[in-house]
Amino acid sequence: MSPFSTRPLTLADAPAVHAVIAAQELHDIGSVEIEVDDLVGDWQRPSYDLASSSVAVLDGERVVAYAEHLGEERYDAAVDPSYRGRGIGTWLAGWVQDLARSRGVAVLGMPVPEGSAGDRLLTALGYDVRWTSWVLRLPPGAEVAERALPEGYGLREATPADHEQVWAVVEDAFLEWSVRERSSLEDFGAQVWRRPGFEPWHLQVVTDPGGAVVAAANVWNTADPVDTYVAKLAVARGHRERGLAQALLVAAFAAGRARGAVSSSLSTDSRTGALTLYEKVGMRPDSVWVHRAVRLDRARAPRVRPADPG
Structure with a gap:
């Protein structure tokens, strides 16, 4: 009899x-x-x-693996490394x-780390690479060179009155390359x-001469080590190539350092074409x-009883 049991996840x-x-x-x-x-945010x-x-795989009362369908074409899954080799991932x-x-x-x-056990498993199950992504870091002590905003533009922390404009700018920008349905304002928020622990400095915006939000950055500091992570960075199409993204990065990283951060990081992928932009400001x-994916009419993952993932 398998030592494992399964159940849906709860918050x-x-x-x-x-x-x-x-x-x-x-x-x-x-x-x-x-x-x-x-x-929690998701x-x-x-x-x-x-x-x-969602589903959790338990050894007694301990969660040792999980998977969840986040919606549309995306899912996440993980197996505690000490439980690998038992067929749980499959x-x-x-x-x-x-x-x-x-x-x-x-x-x-x-997404899976390139060359990892998860990458090898999905390859064996017929998953192909759709795109590549990178976690980029600004090394400790390094700074992004400041870039002045164009005349009439301003940079500040967002207020609740800006939220709908922030949502529109970010979603419009991300949907230029991401194939998915538009997130609702409520889901985005x-x-x-x-998101637990949100502080005003976590959301900064650039406004145009008319006061409209035309760029936004959502960041926060992680712990151990303290790192300023840029979760979202977007500039409205008609306001690009003016240094707005770089100005937001400078402000976000400075705010994070003022609160104890020793480095800064973000993630980007090959669909955005933004890798060289971040490398130019010193990120590596x-x-x-x-991101590996499979057509479900061709999927060949073995079928086993849900109560017996081992």
Whole structure:
């Protein structure tokens, strides 16, 4: 009889799931990029039903692996490294494929560190690389050179009155290259100004001469080590090539350093074409990830009983 059991996740499982992901990241890339608040932000989106979109694998009472269908073509999964080699990852792939297929999804994928056990597993299951992404860091002590804003433009912390404009600017920019449905204002807010621990400096904007928000950056400081992480950075199409993104980075990194940060980081991928922009301001790749995906009409993950992921 398998020692494992399964059940849907609840919001109270966020610390346990974080521990699994953190152990996997530390093993695979040598650092921990995930925070508990990242999970809470995702799970508290009004449109997201965690209970019907997730599964936890337990050894007794301990969560040792999980998977969740985040919506459309994206899912996430992790297995504690000490539990690898027991078929859990393969079972999770089959579980999430079945769920996505039942929801009418044709293509399903997730990011994995290049060359990791997860990368090798998905390759063996027929997943192909759709794009590459990088975690970039500004080394300790390095600074982004300041760039003056064009005349009439201003940079400040966002206020609640700016939230709808921030949402529109960021979503418009991200949807230029990301194939997904537009996030609602409520879902966007759950991950930004309703994210646990949010402070006003976490959301900074650039306004044009008329006072409209035309660029925005959502950042925060991580812990141990303290690092200023840029979660979202976007400039409205008609206001690009004017140094607005660089000005936002300078302000965000300075605000983070003033609160104890020793480095700065962000993530970008090959769909955005922004890698060279960040390299020009001194950021360097710290880890490389590949987004692997499979067409569900071609998926070949073995089917095993849900109560027996081992």
